[in-house]
Amino acid sequence: MSIIVQKFGGTSVADSQKILAAARKAIRAQIEGNQVVMVVSAMGKNTDMLVDLAQQITEQPPAREMDMLLSTGEQVSVALMAMAIHSLGHEAISLTGAQIGIVTDSTHTKARIQSISTERMREALEAGNIVIAAGFQGVDEAFNITTLGRGGSDTTAVALAAVLDADACEIYTDVDGIYTTDPRVVPEARRAARISYDEMLELSSAGAGVMHNRAIEFAKRFSVPVHVRSSFSDTPGTMITADPEARNAAVCGAAKVKNEARVTVLGVPDRPGAALTVFSQIAAKKIPMDMIVQNVAAEGHADISFTVFRDDLPATLTAVEEATNELGAEGYSHDDDVSKISVVGLGMATQSGVAEKMFHVLAEKGINIQMISTSEIKISVLVDREHSQEALRVVHEAFQLDQEPAEAAGAVDVAAAVVETGNTAEIVARMERMEELIIEDITLDESQSLLTIAGVPDTPGLASKVFHEVAAAGIMVDMIVQSIGREGHANITFTVPQTDYEKSTAIVQRLAEELGCPPPSSSPQVAKLSVFGIGMRSHTSVAGRMFRSLAAAGINVGVISTSEVRVNVVVDGRQGEKALAALQKEFADVMV
Ligand code: ADP
Ligand code: ASP
Ligand code: MG
Numbered sequence: 001m002s003i004i005v006q007k008f009g010g011t012s013v014a015d016s017q018k019i020l021a022a023a024r025k026a027i028r029a030q031i032e033g034n035q036v037v038m039v040v041s042a043m044g045k046n047t048d049m050l051v052d053l054a055q056q057i058t059e060q061p062p063a064r065e066m067d068m069l070l071s072t073g074e075q076v077s078v079a080l081m082a083m084a085i086h087s088l089g090h091e092a093i094s095l096t097g098a099q100i101g102i103v104t105d106s107t108h109t110k111a112r113i114q115s116i117s118t119e120r121m122r123e124a125l126e127a128g129n130i131v132i133a134a135g136f137q138g139v140d141e142a143f144n145i146t147t148l149g150r151g152g153s154d155t156t157a158v159a160l161a162a163v164l165d166a167d168a169c170e171i172y173t174d175v176d177g178i179y180t181t182d183p184r185v186v187p188e189a190r191r192a193a194r195i196s197y198d199e200m201l202e203l204s205s206a207g208a209g210v211m212h213n214r215a216i217e218f219a220k221r222f223s224v225p226v227h228v229r230s231s232f233s234d235t236p237g238t239m240i241t242a243d244p245e246a247r248n249a250a251v252c253g254a255a256k257v258k259n260e261a262r263v264t265v266l267g268v269p270d271r272p273g274a275a276l277t278v279f280s281q282i283a284a285k286k287i288p289m290d291m292i293v294q295n296v297a298a299e300g301h302a303d304i305s306f307t308v309f310r311d312d313l314p315a316t317l318t319a320v321e322e323a324t325n326e327l328g329a330e331g332y333s334h335d336d337d338v339s340k341i342s343v344v345g346l347g348m349a350t351q352s353g354v355a356e357k358m359f360h361v362l363a364e365k366g367i368n369i370q371m372i373s374t375s376e377i378k379i380s381v382l383v384d385r386e387h388s389q390e391a392l393r394v395v396h397e398a399f400q401l402d403q404e405p406a407e408a409a410g411a412v413d414v415a416a417a418v419v420e421t422g423n424t425a426e427i428v429a430r431m432e433r434m435e436e437l438i439i440e441d442i443t444l445d446e447s448q449s450l451l452t453i454a455g456v457p458d459t460p461g462l463a464s465k466v467f468h469e470v471a472a473a474g475i476m477v478d479m480i481v482q483s484i485g486r487e488g489h490a491n492i493t494f495t496v497p498q499t500d501y502e503k504s505t506a507i508v509q510r511l512a513e514e515l516g517c518p519p520p521s522s523s524p525q526v527a528k529l530s531v532f533g534i535g536m537r538s539h540t541s542v543a544g545r546m547f548r549s550l551a552a553a554g555i556n557v558g559v560i561s562t563s564e565v566r567v568n569v570v571v572d573g574r575q576g577e578k579a580l581a582a583l584q585k586e587f588a589d590v591m592v
Contacts, residue, residue, distance in 0.1 A: 002167040003125070004029050007039040007135065007157035011174040012231035013077050014044035016084075022172065022231065023084035026130050030090065035125040037164065039135045039157040040081050042073025047150070063108030067137075067147045070109075071097070074134035074153070081132045092130040095120065097137035097145070102156070104138035104146045107286060111138060111146035112435040112538075113155070116163045133160060154215035159434065162222035169219070169226050171211070176230035177238035178203075178210060180401035181254045186393050188402040192252065193236070196244040199252050199344050201564040202378045205290075205537060206342035207257035213564065214435070216240065217534050221438065244346045246405035250354045251345040254401060256392045259310035260290075260340045262371065262382060263320055264484055267301040267330025273551030275304055276544060277327050281319035283540040287312045291340065291373040291380055292543065292560045293483040301330070305371060305484050307382060310336050338370065339388030342380040343395060349376045352476045356467035361398040363461035367391050372463060372482035372492075375563035379480075437542065439533040439587045444580040448478060449501040450526040450558065450570055451508050452493040455517040458485060462515070466492055469507050475500045479528070479561050479568060493559055495570065498525060526558070527576030531583060532566035533590070543567055549586035555579050 006029065008022045022038070030036045041047075050069050054061040061069075078094035085092035101117030124131050135153025138146050148155050154171060161169035178200065179189040195203075197220035204213040211228065219226050219240060229237030245252060268274045275294060282289055292306040308316045313336055320332050348354040355372075358379055362369060367390065371382040383391050396402070456462050463482055470477055480494045496504045501524050508520040536542050543560070546567060550557055555578065559570040571579050584591075 002034050003037065003164050004034045005037045005039060005157050005161040005164070005166045005169045007153060007169070007171045008041065008231060009153065009173045010041045010044050010046070012172050013040055013081070016080070018231070019077070019080050019084045020088070023081060023088055025172070027085065027088055027090050030130055037121060037125070037131045037133060037160055037166070038081060039133045039153055039160060040074065040077045041135050041153040043077050046073040046076070064144055067108045067145050070147050071134070071137040071145045074136055078132045078134045085130055085132075090130060091128050092132055093124050094132040094134070096134045097156070098139035098143065100133055102138035104140055104148070106140040106142070106144065106146065108144075108146055110149040110286065111140070113138060113148070113159055114434055116159060116434070118163050121160075121164065148214070149212070151209065151212040152214070154212035155218060158215040158218040158224055158226060161224045162218055166224070169224050171226060171228045172231040173210065173228065174231065175210060176233055176235040177228050178240070180252070181392060181396050182208065185256070185389065186396050188396065190402050190404065192238050192245050193408065194239045194241060194243060194245045195252060196346060197240060197242060198377060198565055199244060199346060200240050202342070202344040203253045203255050205564045206255040206344060206378065206380065207340070208253065208255040214538060217538070221534050246347070246408045248347055248407050249345055249405040250347040250351045251343045251399040251401065253345070254341070254343045254392060254396050254399070256388055257309070257340040258385065258388060260307045260338050260382065261310045261313040261316070261334060261336040262305060262307050262338050262484065263316055263332060263334045264303055264305040265320060265324060265329055265332045266303050268304055268327055269329070270300050270302045270556070272554055272556050273547070274327055275557060276547035276551055278304055278320065278323040279547055280544040281323045282316060283544045285315050285319055286540050287316055287319070288537050288540055289543065290537070290562065291371055291382065292562055293371060293373060293481045294557070294560055303483065303486070307338070307340060307371070337385050338382050339385045340380050340382055341388060341391045341395060342378055343399060344378045346377050348379070352474070353471040355379050355477065355480055356464065356471045357398055358395055359464035359467055361394045362391055363464035365390060365394055366460045368458065368460045369463050369482065370458070371484060372480050373561050374480045375561050375566060375568065378563050435535065437533065437535045437539040437590045438592055439531060439590045440592055441532055442580065442583050442587065443530045444576050445528040445530070446525065446573065446576050447498055448495040448526055448528055449498050449504065449522065449524050450493065450495050451504055451520060451522045452491060453508050453512050453517055453520045454491045455485065455489045456492055456515060458488050458490040462490070463492060466511055469511060470496070470504065473503055473507060475504055479559060479570070481559055481561060495526065495528065523573065525573030526570050527573050527579060528568055528570050529576070529579050529583060530566050530568045531587065534565070536567055537562060537564055545586055546583060549582045550579055553578055553582040555582065
């Protein structure tokens with residue numbers, strides 16, 4: 001018999017009528033001949049309310065007790081859901097995370113799933129019950145209740161679908177699918193018929209709160225097709241599978257993280273391993289870092305900037321303080337009034353001018369770009385929070401995201417989207433490492449050159465100007481990083497194919513003169529190493545491990561860029577092979 005997992009988010013179970021409506025959906029699926037597992041979130045804003053209550057008691061509640069508290073929200077809704085199903089004449093049983101056997105690590109408030117037992121769920125299903133699982137929670141080996149991080153019920157749902165080898169995983173929510181950006185913020189946003197795992201992963205970590213990013217990691221890892229749809233209407237929704245909506249579209253969506261904070265460690269000695277000290281202090285506190293940018297060294301010193309969620313700022317500053325002392329760095333600065341705007345699309349990997357277009361429309365609105373970081377399928381910029389709303393809107397408009405892409409693949413046949421998840425032995429092997437880091441590949445690209453213009457006036461339109469000139473010369477730019485510079489100046493670094501090296505140096509030289517910058521620096525041959533896999537950012541140790549192994553091999557890292565699925569570093573061109581060997585050795589234990 002086929003198994004369906006249906007997840008209902010907070011708004012979908014916000015009151016008794018909605019709970020009854022959700023119950024009817026599950027019953028309908030059962031009558032159609034499926035075994036049904038429901039995953040339910042806390043009612044409405046219940047989790048927010050509990051967080052608020054804790055805050056009233058103390059500013060820093062113990063994480064273990066926080067989990068004890070937050071898990072009650074889901075316990076209320078599963079019980080009510082079971083009652084609703086009974087009242088409609090069907091059999092149901094509610095189960096907490098612990099009762100199911102969702103075992104996690106002990107990282108309270110952001111615990112990772114280690115294993116899930118299917119026995120009890122299967123027994124209950126065989127006995128004709130609709131199984132109602134509490135989302136967002138698990139239990140560690142010492143039976144402490146844990147939670148998976150805000151929005152984590154999505155992750156429970158996809159993880160249950162994976163272990164049960166379910167035929168469908170339906171995420172019922174208050175929007176009728178995945179939009180090109182948050183439709184509540186940009187009303188012109190368009191619903192996509194489909195979106196690929198990688199794009200959705202990048203979008204969710206770039207701020208699209210509609211899906212928990214770890215749910216998408218599970219979906220990708222176990223090939224679970226995820227169907228996002230409305231609780232309140234029968235519109236077809238969006239399928240998240242391996243395939244994008246349109247392969248040729250450079251951008252499929254845009255997103256914003258409203259509350260980011262930027263931290264810069266100043267005057268870090270430019271030697272192998274220095275950056276590592278900063279990253280490992282932060283990783284030890286399990287704080288995910290983003291937009292890591294290292295300024296090219298001036299007089300043997302570099303500035304390292306990165307962003308974190310604003311909520312993580314206090315803990316980050318403590319770590320940075322320690323690292324600064326240890327390194328003898330000059331000091332650090334921070335800004336907690338910034339937002340990150342990102343565009344995402346599989347197609348941008350092979351198209352030129354995408355970044356330039358984004359920078360251009362922001363410049364036209366007079367919005368200053370404080371930092372830039374790009375990866376193969378994502379471009380992120382940091383702007384001041386006041387302008388973030390407008391920035392998201394103009395970027396959405398510039399890429400015509402309100403219009404269906406020219407060669408859209410069209411709607412997905414939901415039944416056909418169910419894929420074979422591989423042989424049983426393979427699935428079991430992967431299950432044993434449910435949420436562990438997986439490195440799929442490490443690659444070396446020795447075909448690029450690196451160019452840097454330092455001391456660019458930090459005013460709107462500068463990045464646009466630089467990349468306009470580069471794009472006009474038909475040069476395909478790969479990585480771009482712009483870092484916060486000193487005294488109102490920024491540094492812009494980018495890579496281009498070696499075949500375009502001469503053309504590019506001529507352009508940056510002319511630009512530097514025109515802008516009154518010091519002479520630009522360039523390396524005709526650099527080595528770019530990419531480590532990609534699943535869990536690259538949520539496993540906060542990845543960047544640290546990369547730096548540690550490279551430092552141990554005596555290799556200095558010039559440029560870094562990170563995304564959900566990969567970390568790229570650029571090193572001296574002569575050290576490519578050596579760096580590759582160091583990384584392969586470092587990650588041998590997690591390579592697939
Ligand atoms: P649930 O409680 O069902 O888990 P969430 O509030 O977590 O629902 O997620 C749904 C919300 O996500 C929507 O109401 C919408 O405002 C927001 N959202 C953000 N980005 C997007 C997007 N790209 N597409 C659809 N919804 C989005
Ligand atoms: N109730 C939890 C939260 O609000 C989990 C979820 O809804 O996904 O974050
Ligand atoms: Mg949610």
